[in-house]
Amino acid sequence: MDVIVHILRQDSPDGVSYRQTFKLPYEKGMNVTTVLQRIAARPVTVEGEEVAPVAYDSCCLEEVCGACSMRINGHVRQACSALVDNL
Numbered sequence: 001m002d003v004i005v006h007i008l009r010q011d012s013p014d015g016v017s018y019r020q021t022f023k024l025p026y027e028k029g030m031n032v033t034t035v036l037q038r039i040a041a042r043p044v045t046v047e048g049e050e051v052a053p054v055a056y057d058s059c060c061l062e063e064v065c066g067a068c069s070m071r072i073n074g075h076v077r078q079a080c081s082a083l084v085d086n087l
């Protein structure tokens with residue numbers, strides 16, 4: 001089973017946003033932080049284009065600091081506690 005991830009990106013703070021799609025193997029118990037780490041390690045889109053690694057912030061990875069808060073499926077939540085199985 002694979003996980004398909006659509007990431008809304010932009011190249012600069014005032015740049016136009018665009019979507020990129022990534023596909024990675026499913027891992028039991030993976031959260032969004034794990035997904036972003038896998039994409040950062042191999043930033044290749046489903047079209048086979050090598051792109052810049054995704055930029056995101058994280059700190060404690062324990063649902064304490066809130067540094068990894070982001071919009072996930074239209075809702076603001078912490079990436080460290082957003083389990084792929086629940087999305």
